[in-house]
Amino acid sequence: MANIGYIRVSTTEQTPALQADALSAAGVTKLYSDLGVSGSLASRPQLDAMLENVRDGDVVVVWKLDRLGRNTRHTLTLLALLADRGVGFRSLTEGLDSTGSMGRAMITVVRAFAELERGTIRERTVAGLAAARARGRVGGRPRALSPAKIEFAKSLRLKGLGAQAIAAELGVSRASVYRAFAD
Known part of the structure; x- marks a missing residue:
């Protein structure tokens, strides 16, 4: 079992020192760092490398939850991927730790709320489209030719x-x- 750290800073002007120091103090033995890489990018070289190398029993440690995923859905997808592979997760700032029963419960609650949010958005979208169709409006780009x-x-x-x-x-x-x- 290894504590594996992941660091990300969005611009080259930012320094990863704060994150690196916190992860070192938390007992991280191997560190992956994406420097100057936006969190909005789906593919981040060091995150991808870390995901390829983690093994059952390892624990991924981040300084803050937003350093891991591009958005809530992506973060939760990564957390589910780690859990499915038997990899624990710790976020130092938020105090999340999936290696314990309380941490697993908190992550489950966060995932449940994210699923509820996705479902609610989907329902509102479908209802809005149906209402627009009832008023004679059709979605999509207007036709180029009248x-x-x-x-x-x-x-x-x-x-x-x-x-x-x-x-x-x-x-x-x-x-x-x-x-x-x-x-």
Whole structure:
């Protein structure tokens, strides 16, 4: 069993010293550091390397929970991945420790609230789309050609103009012209 640390700082101007000192004091024996890497990036080289190398019984230690994932969903996905592989997790600032029963319970509660949030957002989105459809609104990008312009495009086609020339005349892409003819 090893305490494995992960550090991330977003810009090269930031220093990882605070995180490194805290992790060292917490007994971390191996350290992975992404320096100057935004948390919004899905792929972070050192995080990916750490995830490849952790083994059953290891404990991943971070200074703060937001150093691990890009957002709540990503963080929870990583926590679930670690748990499934038998890897513990500790966040020093928040005091989360999945190696104990209370820490596992707290992470379960956090995951449950995140799932509730996702479900609520999904329900609101579906209800909003249904209400918009009931009012006659359709989602998506507006069509490039109005019905009048489609008729004009068809008349140009009957005169022998090609799709590229019609598109140039109407100020739209050739794909928009083909789409109009297909309808």
